[in-house]
Amino acid sequence: MKPAALATALFALALCLxxxxxxxxxxxxxxxxxxxxxxxxxxxxxxxxxxxxxxYANPSRSVIQDLADNPVQPGIKAIFFLQxxxxxxxxxxxxxxxxxxxxxxxxxxxxHTATRWHSNHRLLNDTDLEQTLNQGAASIASITGAxxxxxxxxxxxxxxxxxxxYQRHGMHILLTDLSANDGKIxxxxxxxxxxxxxxxxxxxxxERIALGQLPTVDGVIPVVVTFHDINRYTAxxxxxxxxxxxxxxRANGLRTAAKPFYTDRAALERAALARTVKDANQIVYxxxxxxxxWDADSH
Numbered sequence: 001m002k003p004a005a006l007a008t009a010l011f012a013l014a015l016c017l018x019x020x021x022x023x024x025x026x027x028x029x030x031x032x033x034x035x036x037x038x039x040x041x042x043x044x045x046x047x048x049x050x051x052x053x054x055x056y057a058n059p060s061r062s063v064i065q066d067l068a069d070n071p072v073q074p075g076i077k078a079i080f081f082l083q084x085x086x087x088x089x090x091x092x093x094x095x096x097x098x099x100x101x102x103x104x105x106x107x108x109x110x111x112h113t114a115t116r117w118h119s120n121h122r123l124l125n126d127t128d129l130e131q132t133l134n135q136g137a138a139s140i141a142s143i144t145g146a147x148x149x150x151x152x153x154x155x156x157x158x159x160x161x162x163x164x165x166y167q168r169h170g171m172h173i174l175l176t177d178l179s180a181n182d183g184k185i186x187x188x189x190x191x192x193x194x195x196x197x198x199x200x201x202x203x204x205x206x207e208r209i210a211l212g213q214l215p216t217v218d219g220v221i222p223v224v225v226t227f228h229d230i231n232r233y234t235a236x237x238x239x240x241x242x243x244x245x246x247x248x249x250r251a252n253g254l255r256t257a258a259k260p261f262y263t264d265r266a267a268l269e270r271a272a273l274a275r276t277v278k279d280a281n282q283i284v285y286x287x288x289x290x291x292x293x294w295d296a297d298s299h
Contacts, residue, residue, distance in 0.1 A: 021196040024203035027253045034210035040255040041209070042220040043245050044262060044271055045078040046176065047229035048112060048152060051098035053088045059235035060098050063227075064105055066235070072242040076261040077268050079174070080229065081112040081152040084139040089230070091116075103143050106265050108272070110150035111136045111171060118154050121162045129162065133169045150174050150272055156286055163280040172276035176226040177205045177214075179287045180241060182234045194241065199248045201287045206252045208285070215274050220257045222271035 045067075052060040060080075067076040080102050083089035090099055103109055113119060114136035121129055137147040151171035153162065158173060166173060178201045180194060205223060208214055214221050225245065227234050234241070242261070249256050262268040277284060 021193045022200050024200045024252065025207060027203075027206075031207065031210045032253055034212075035206070035253060035255075038209055038212065039216045039219055039221050040257040041223045041249060041260075042257045042262060042271070043260055044222040044224045044268065044275070045076060045227070046081060046110075046152070046174070046224060047078060047227050048081045049083055049089065049118065050080055050229040051082065051089055051095045051102065052230045053092035053095040055094060057232065057235075058094070058098065059232045060095075060229045061101065062235040063229045063238055064098075064101055064107070066238040067107075068105060070239050070242060072239065072246060073259060073261050073263070075263045076242075077106050077108070077263055077265050079108040079110050079150065079268065079272060081110045081150075082136075082140065083112050083114075083118065084136045085114040086116060086118070090139065099140075100143055108150065108265060108269060109140045109144055109148060110152065110174070111140060111148045112152055113154050114139065120155055120157055121153055121165075122157055122159050126161075126165075129165055133165060133171070137169060137171075149269075150276070158280075160280045163277075172273060174224065174272050174276050175284055175286060176224045177285075177287065178202060178223065178225045178245075180225070180227045180234065181288065182228050182231045194237070195244050195247075198241075198244055199251060202245075202248045202254070203252050204287075206254055209254070217271045217274045218267055220271075222275055224272075224275055 047063060050060040052058050067078055068074065070076070082099060085091040089095045099109060113121065114132040115124075121132070124132065141147045147170060149170055149172060151166050151173055152175070153173065156175060158166070163173065178198055181197055202223075209221060214223070227241065229235065246256065246260060249260070262271065
C-alpha cells in the first residue's frame with residue numbers, strides 16, 4: 001500500500017459521503033451509437049459483511065424481505081458475501097439462522113471471511129489464511145450442501161498469494177462495478193449522496209459497456225452492485241436504492257433488461273462467475289478511490 005494511502009482514502013471517502021461527488025460523465029453521440037450494439041444491462045446485487053446478529057430490527061432480515069417484496073421488481077435474488085464466524089455476524093446463533101433464511105429464499109451464500117474481525121487476508125500468514133478459508137467454506141457448505149465458489153476479499157484487496165489460495169479452494173473473486181458507499185466509516189452509516197454517487201459511477205461503467213469490455217451472459221450484461229446488509233440505513237432505504245439504480249440507468253442512456261434484476265439463482269450464479277477475476281495479473285476496475293488505494297503489485 002502507498003504510504004498513508006489508507007488514511008487518505010478514508011478521508012476521501014468521508015468527503016464523498018459528505019457531499020463531494022463528481023458529475024457523471026456526459027453521454028456523447030459516439031457512446032450512444034456504440035451502446036445500440038450492446039445487450040441490455042441487468043443489475044447483479046451483492047451484499048457484504050453480514051449476516052447481522054442484531055436482535056432488534058435485524059437489517060439483514062429486512063433486506064431479505066425487501067428483495068422478495070418491493071415495488072420495483074419482486075423476487076430479486078442476490079449474493080451475500082458472509083462473515084461466517086464473526087461474533088456479530090455468522091458466528092452468532094441469530095446470524096447463523098439468517099444465513100439459513102438467505103439460502104432458503106433462493107439467494108447465493110458466498111465467502112467474505114471467517115476471521116473474528118473484518119481482516120485483510122493479505123495480512124494473514126499461510127496457516128491462518130488456510131484456516132479461515134477451510135472454516136468459512138465448511139460453514140457455508142453445512143447450509144447449502146456445497147462449498148462456496150465465490151469470494152470477495154475484505155477491502156477488495158488480494159495479491160498473488162491470496163488469489164492462489166482462493167483458487168485452490170475453488171473460490172473465484174467477484175469484485176464490483178458500483179458501490180453504494182454504505183460501509184460504516186467511523187460510525188457514519190448514512191449515504192446522503194446516494195443518488196449522485198450511483199449516477200456518477202454508472203456513467204463510468206457505461207463507457208466500458210460501450211467499448212464492449214463487459215461480457216454478455218444469457219443475453220444481458222451483468223452490472224455488479226455492492227451494498228452492506230449489516231447497515232440499517234441501507235436496509236431502511238433498499239426500495240429507494242432499487243429505484244435509484246433504475247433511474248441512473250435511464251439517465252445514463254443504458255437499456256435495462258425486461259427483468260432489470262436477477263430472479264433466478266442459477267442465472268445469477270452464471271452471471272457472477274462470468275464477471276469474476278480470471279487471473280491474478282488481470283487489470284481490475286473498482287469504484288471510487290479503491291483502485292488508487294492498493295498498489296499495482298497487489299494484483
